[in-house]
Amino acid sequence: MSKVCSGCGTVLQNTDLHLEGYTPDLKNDLCQRCFKIKHYGVNLPTSKVIRNEDLLAKINKRQHMVFFLVDFLNIYQEIIDVYQKINGPKILVITKSDLIPRNIKKEKLGDNIKRVYGIKEDVLMVSAQTGENINLIRDLINKHQKVDIVGFTNAGKSSLINRLAISNLTVSKDANTTLDFVEIKPADGLIYDSPGFMPTDFVDGMIPRKKIKPIVYQLKSKYYLAFLNFKIKSDIDNNLVFYLNQNIAINKRKMGEDLSQQIKVKANSDIIIKGVGFILVKKACTININDLKYVEVRPTIIGGTNE
Ligand SMILES: Nc1nc2c(ncn2[C@@H]2O[C@H](COP(=O)(O)OP(=O)(O)OP(=O)(O)O)[C@@H](O)[C@H]2O)c(=O)[nH]1
Ligand SMILES: [Mg+2]
Structure with missing residues (x-):
C-alpha cells in the first residue's frame, strides 16, 4: 500500500x-x-478538490458514525443541507466554542440551532482550544468505535482530532487543507479526518482567533455601516448587533451610496454573511445591502422571538 x-x-x-x-x-x-x-x-x-456530491457519497458509503462539525459563526443553509443528507447515525458538533461570546447561553444556543434548522439529533459544543466537551467526544468514540469527522472546510476537524489523539494533522486558516481521509487511533476506537466540503460562495480567511465580542449599533436610517466590502442599512432606526472577527473594522457613514439590493427581515433575524459571521437585527425592517451573494437570513439563533 x-x-x-x-x-x-x-x-x-x-x-x-x-x-x-x-x-x-x-x-x-x-x-x-x-x-x-x-x-x-x-x-x-492545491488543485485537488473533491466535489461535494462525491465526498457525501463516500461518507455515506463508509457507514461509520458521523460527527458533523460546523463552526459557530458559520452555520447556514447550504451546510445544514449537506448535514441532512448524511444517511447514517450522526451528531452535529458546534466547534470553536471558545469563540462564543459570554452573553450567550450555550444550552439555549444549541436548542435554537435545533429549532431554526429542524435538527433532530444531538447538538454538542466543543473547543479544540480549551478542551470543552472533549471527554464527552472521547466517550462517544469509545461507544461507536469508528467515527468519521466531517464538515465544511475550516470547521476545525483536524484541530479537534489533534486535541483528541496524539496526531500531527495539518491545520491552517486557509480553505481545503486536508485532502483525503486519514485514520487516527486515539486511546480507544478509530477516528477519521476528512477533506472539507467547499461552500459555493463565502469570504475566506475571516476566522476570529479571540472570543467574539458582540458590537451593538443603534443605527439611524440615514446612516449605513461599511465593513470589508459590504455596506448595509435599515429603512427604519434599528438596533444591529454584529457577531464577527474583532479585527474587522466597521464604519458608520451617511447615505449617498447606492445600496440597491433589498431584503425584508422579521424582528430578531440574523443576517448571515457567509464566511464572516452574522448581524442580529432587532426590529422588522427592510435591509439594503450592496451585495446579496454572500447573504442569508434566518430567525436568530441568539435568542428572542422572530415575529
Ligand atoms: N478559536 C478556535 N479556533 C480553532 C479551533 N479549532 C480550529 N480552529 C482554527 O480554525 C482553522 C481551521 O482549522 P482546521 O482544523 O484546519 O479545519 P479543518 O476543518 O480541518 O479544515 P479543512 O482541512 O480545510 O477541511 C484554523 O485556523 C484553526 O486554528 C477551536 O477550537 N477554537
Ligand atoms: Mg483539515
Whole structure:
C-alpha cells in the first residue's frame, strides 16, 4: 500500500513537484505542502478538490458514525443541507466554542440551532482550544468505535482530532487543507479526518482567533455601516448587533451610496454573511445591502422571538 502524508492524507510521491503529495524523499512523513504550512505558515494552493456530491457519497458509503462539525459563526443553509443528507447515525458538533461570546447561553444556543434548522439529533459544543466537551467526544468514540469527522472546510476537524489523539494533522486558516481521509487511533476506537466540503460562495480567511465580542449599533436610517466590502442599512432606526472577527473594522457613514439590493427581515433575524459571521437585527425592517451573494437570513439563533 502506498504511503500517505500524515498531515493531509494524500498519497506521497517523489516524481512530480507540481502534483499533490510531492516530497523529495519518500522516507518523509509529510508532503512538501504540509511541511510548508506547518513550518512556514504558507499555504500552497492545491488543485485537488473533491466535489461535494462525491465526498457525501463516500461518507455515506463508509457507514461509520458521523460527527458533523460546523463552526459557530458559520452555520447556514447550504451546510445544514449537506448535514441532512448524511444517511447514517450522526451528531452535529458546534466547534470553536471558545469563540462564543459570554452573553450567550450555550444550552439555549444549541436548542435554537435545533429549532431554526429542524435538527433532530444531538447538538454538542466543543473547543479544540480549551478542551470543552472533549471527554464527552472521547466517550462517544469509545461507544461507536469508528467515527468519521466531517464538515465544511475550516470547521476545525483536524484541530479537534489533534486535541483528541496524539496526531500531527495539518491545520491552517486557509480553505481545503486536508485532502483525503486519514485514520487516527486515539486511546480507544478509530477516528477519521476528512477533506472539507467547499461552500459555493463565502469570504475566506475571516476566522476570529479571540472570543467574539458582540458590537451593538443603534443605527439611524440615514446612516449605513461599511465593513470589508459590504455596506448595509435599515429603512427604519434599528438596533444591529454584529457577531464577527474583532479585527474587522466597521464604519458608520451617511447615505449617498447606492445600496440597491433589498431584503425584508422579521424582528430578531440574523443576517448571515457567509464566511464572516452574522448581524442580529432587532426590529422588522427592510435591509439594503450592496451585495446579496454572500447573504442569508434566518430567525436568530441568539435568542428572542422572530415575529
Ligand atoms: N478559536 C478556535 N479556533 C480553532 C479551533 N479549532 C480550529 N480552529 C482554527 O480554525 C482553522 C481551521 O482549522 P482546521 O482544523 O484546519 O479545519 P479543518 O476543518 O480541518 O479544515 P479543512 O482541512 O480545510 O477541511 C484554523 O485556523 C484553526 O486554528 C477551536 O477550537 N477554537
Ligand atoms: Mg483539515
